[in-house]
Amino acid sequence: MKKLVLSAVAVLAFAAGAPVHAQNAATPETAAAVKELMETMNMRAVMRASMQQMTQQLPQMLRQMGEAGINANPKLDAEQKRKELARMEEQMPKVLASMNAVFNDPKLAEEMEQETMAIYARNYTADEMKQVTAFYRTPVGAKMLSTMPKVMQESMAAGQKVMMPRIAKLAQDAGLAK
Template identity: 35%
Template sequence: MKRLFLAFFAVAMFGAQVPVLSAPATPAAPETLDPMKVAAARDLLEAMRFKFALAADMKAAASGAEDMLHKIVARKVQDNAQLDAAARTKATAALQKMMPEAVEALEGVFTDPQTSEDISKETARIYARTFSVEELVQIATFYRTPTGQKLLGMSTRIHNESLAYGRQYILRRIDTLVEEMMKNAAPEQPPRKDAK
């Protein structure tokens, strides 16, 4: 039922332009990977407490689902060149009526255990393609040490602090750049006669 609703919602909102939303895409046949590598990668994910972290990410995504959906709907309606102002208003009103059911369906995607299972399986495959069995075992062994556990526990904080610093750094650089641009764009003014 939810897939049917999402299909209807997508068609109503975007027309035939979004076939991905109207029906689940048939995934390409996965490449054959060494089962030992996949098993080692799954063990690594266990050592990394991946499912725990993924569950927290999914919970956060679900809590932001309504806001995300509102923003996407507003942007898609605004960007639809086929709609004039009156049609945009009408489309927005119709979509707002559908929003509670759409939010419920989207939240269901985030809380569906199959979503986490599929993401976990593909993540294991990514690791299996990237590392050898020996490397996967070494990484998993490290994550099971006290230092590895500390790294796992602090990774989010370190990542967030790094991003915050990066934003501040870039903003300072942009500010300096804009000041230079303004200085170079300002016409030279002769010194004022009344200035001492």
């Protein structure tokens, strides 16, 4: 189960964010443009909503990963698979409580916002961010912002659907799935 949790954390980290790069100090103009863009995007609320969605999807995702890994293991007979599935279910509340504590950490949204702001500052000029901010203030931009959590949730679900069998196979091949 510990290996399952580590696999789940790796999947969530992959799904939730970009790789960390060395931080370059943004100019005051760029920092102001990023801040304005983040406020227009209501980024803090979006991040909280995303974390909440991940927390809600976590039980199903962990079960799918665990079941896929256990059921794909040719070394287990039907009775062993049944026992492993039961053991997984027995441990699930404790695992979920630990993972929920991570997702519900009040500092998480702030830290994620800071990292995201640095990413925007590295990849866009102040002028580009001002243009994006102007777009998000249009009706189509506002719609895009309001539908983005749903689009992201559906995209993540699609990604999980495609990736879970592959991850389960990798875990099995690596001997991580019992």
